[in-house]
Amino acid sequence: MNDAVHEFRVLRENPVQKIKIPKQVDKSSKVAYFTRDQLERFLECVNTPMKNAKYQHSIQYYAFFTLMARTGLRIGETLALTWDDLDFDAKTLTKSKTLVYPLNSQPYLSTPKSKNSERTIKLDEITLKLMKRHRINQKEVCLMYKNYKPTKDNIIFHQHDGRWLRTNVVRDYFKAICKRADLPILSPHALRHSHAVHLLEAGVNIKYVSERLGHASVKVTADTYLHVTKKFEDDALSLYVKYMPS
Template sequence: MSTQGSSAPSSSGPSSALVADWYEQWIATYKVGAVQRVTLGKYTMALKRLREIAPDLRLADLDRMAYQRIINAYAVDHEKATVTDFHHCLKGALLDALDEGLLERDPTRKVVLKGKPPGKKKQKYLSVYELQSLLRVLKLDGEHNWDWCILIAAKTGLRFAEVLGLTPADFDFERQLLNVDKTWDYKGGGGFKPTKTGSSVRKVTIDWQMVGRLSVLTKDMPPDDPIFVPKDCTIYNSTVNGVLARRCKEAEVPVIGFHGLRHTHASMLLASGVSIASVSRRLGHASIDITQKVYLHVVKELESKDTDAIMRSMATLL
């Protein structure tokens, strides 16, 4: 979205400006250049739907009932979680409008978030046996194909953009370490860019089998070139997800997305008794709290096993 000619929203009192026009100015003023591209995309998509649902609604006419009608219209063809995201995108702007005196009352107060029933969710991760079956059907014939990306993600937990950002120089084969300090901007036309967060910069240990395979794969490559991104080639995550889906079907295991390999990796480590702190560092999470939240299902299962072990131990004391 171009910010040329846009200015900060006026604070001259209740406004006759269109809600959508004001929201667009708010995005240009407060979000462009301040949030990541993906996050900005959520705001601009919310703007597009707002214009479709309420093209003529003015700030002066925006009250709780009008806002609820916007949410209801959006909820017709979206699940509740998506409706909640849409609401949060709008709410921040409208609360700022309230602070600026453009609204007399908070139109988002006590909003009822609705949504259509959730569809069948794709399985997020594989079991140890399923992952072993998947890895056995990978075609690791020495070429730089997508199967190698699948192997690396399964054994390291790297994100897709992190795998694409790998260069031969990132591998320290003697110490069995993989340096993660950049990503590949596949959504923005290519090129290296920083990791998702500062905590995502990390060194990940790799097993000796990976060392043997990857040392051969990267032997004759320029040290600072991305391993899996051909020159002048646009990368789409749908491509690798398509390859992964075919491999899952060949292995006769549930079809998961590429990010599901990261979930599989983390779940396997936690189930194997690796501390959640170590898993959090390996994944590059900003805090252990994030790891606990994402993998709560595994943590709860492990806590249940711990409780059983504690009770058995206590029973032997008499």
């Protein structure tokens, strides 16, 4: 622009000269997550029947939110899962696709957010047990109710007519539970953040956490989470004190 003014003389003045570039906002400082106690309260509320509530007790949603909280899956990745992705013998979950739900349009399966997002995740015994329970319940419900159709695509989480759960309904359900449990009103993505923070608080190697979440690099994981909780700093200082001579 300066050349256009002074050298080529095609402009009278530099129109961008007085523009101020805003400082880059550090998104990592706004990580929203549940503490261990908050997560426990949230899942208990999902699993507790309540009269006259907008959303009633549902083992499907209990399994859905528990799976997100104990694997770090994104909401679209969780919605896209089929029973073929889950290997009960190997105790693993293979994540290779994501469900995209455009506004006022039909949902469709898409490739993951990045190459690293394609991954196989090890499942713990609590999660495996719950998923087995959900699968049995899903089959029983299909046999008991004529209007509840089994899905042709073997989808793990689906509506009564066999189609994928709607993203907006899942988000609304999540917020309703947050209000009912007297918790901060977060989004389902907070469960992914919670899983990462809880792994790191437990002392899990950050490289493993990065690979489990499907991050592009360890730096992404570190920049996003290592500053979030005071426990990291306290634990690191305790280790240092133990190592150094008194």
